[in-house]
Amino acid sequence: MSTGTDSRILRRLDEWEGKEGPLPKSLEFYRRLLCIQSEAKSRVAVPKLGLSEEAISNQIRRGSPLLGFDDLSIDWSLLGNIFEEVTTLFTSYSDILGEVPQSPKDLSSCPALLKEATKAWFEGAQLPPQMAVSDISEDILEVMIHTTLSPFLISHCEALLSLVNQEQWRRGYCPICGGNPDFAFLDKERGARWLLCSRCDAEWLFQRLECPYCGTQDQSALAYFTNDEGLYRLYVCERCRHYLKAIDLQHTDYEVLLPLERFLTLDIDTQAHGDGYSSCAKARQGEGMKSNAGQLY
Ligand SMILES: [Zn+2]
Ligand SMILES: [Zn+2]
Numbered sequence: 407m408s409t410g411t412d413s414r415i416l417r418r419l420d421e422w423e424g425k426e427g428p429l430p431k432s433l434e435f436y437r438r439l440l441c442i443q444s445e446a447k448s449r450v451a452v453p454k455l456g457l458s459e460e461a462i463s464n465q466i467r468r469g470s471p472l473l474g475f476d477d478l479s480i481d482w483s484l485l486g487n488i489f490e491e492v493t494t495l496f497t498s499y500s501d502i503l504g505e506v507p508q509s510p511k512d513l514s515s516c517p518a519l520l521k522e523a524t525k526a527w528f529e530g531a532q533l534p535p536q537m538a539v540s541d542i543s544e545d546i547l548e549v550m551i552h553t554t555l556s557p558f559l560i561s562h563c564e565a566l567l568s569l570v571n572q573e574q575w576r577r578g579y580c581p582i583c584g585g586n587p588d589f590a591f592l593d594k595e596r597g598a599r600w601l602l603c604s605r606c607d608a609e610w611l612f613q614r615l616e617c618p619y620c621g622t623q624d625q626s627a628l629a630y631f632t633n634d635e636g637l638y639r640l641y642v643c644e645r646c647r648h649y650l651k652a653i654d655l656q657h658t659d660y661e662v663l664l665p666l667e668r669f670l671t672l673d674i675d676t677q678a679h680g681d682g683y684s685s686c687a688k689a690r691q692g693e694g695m696k697s698n699a700g701q702l703y
Contacts, residue, residue: 412444415666435499436669439553442495446488446557453479453562462569469577471584472566475528480558485524486517489554496550503546513537527551528583552605559583559606572611578618582608586686587618589668590641590652597656602664609664619686620646640674642683649683651675 419437423429429437457465457472465472496503513520522534527548537547563582575581578601585605590612592599599614616623620643627644630652639652651674653667675685 411663411665412440412447414661415440415663416444418663418666431499431502432672433669435495435502436666438495439492442488442491443553443557446484447561449481449484450557450561451479451481453565459569462566463571463574466571466574466581469575471579471581472570473562473583475525478528478558478562480524480555482517482521485554485558486520488557489513489520489550492550492554496546523547524551524555528555556605563603563606563608567608570610575610576612577610578612578616578621580606580608581610582606587612587650588685589664590639590650591662591664592639592652592654592656594655594658597654599652601650607665617641617643617646617648618650619643619648622646638671638674640678642678642681646686647683648686649678650686651678 416437419429419433422433428434456477462472513523519534519536523537525531526533533544533547537544542550559582566582570581579586580601580603583603583606585603587601588604589602590599591602591609592614597614599612600609601612601618602609612618613623615625615628617628622628622643622645624645628641629644630639630641632639632654635657637654637657639654641650641652643649651668651671653662653664653671655662678685
């Protein structure tokens, strides 16, 4: 997703507000978050590509995501500033986030710890034990690290995604960063299913009849529900009990802004949780990633 997408989302939210009055709290939060991230993205230098075309094509064929933590080019002082802004924002939305991060400022004043935490989060490992002393839950801390790192990951994705041979990938985890998908869409042309990375917004082609989280192709374990207009889908898997939200672009006649759709469909998450399914979008890498970890790190 480009900066262009960010500004189109911001414009659409402003239009809604102009027409319908104040935005729901969740969208207001998202708008403020997007402003921070979009501003940050304009300051992120476009990453240099250290990989040859041949190396990229080999990694894709092997099922190894293109970026390991050490491949990321990150300006750590910029990241520290973003983390502070994110912290301030989260503190002021404790009513919807449920928990007040009390002392993450300690983190931004300790760059080494923030770097270690960012690495752990990226690699799907436990956050450093020193963090247990802060009064923030690990879940919220992970979301904060995720939103802080996101402008960097998205910039890397923009530089690399066009080099991925989609037909050769078709795996349940992101070809760029190894993250899990948290949204999907069926394309307008032929209704093919694409997944959206929860971490770097990469889009990649995936089978319609397979669970991206556990890989089952057992049709008796897979199902989906649609809303009345047939616009949204909720895919569920009885084997791993995870769910995936999707939008069918064949049913749309307006420009769909995928990152925004995550926030427009929070009621589908509520429905899925109520039915006993859980999200697998938490920033953990897929099983395939783990089995490839040896080659990457
Ligand atoms: Zn990704
Ligand atoms: Zn599954």
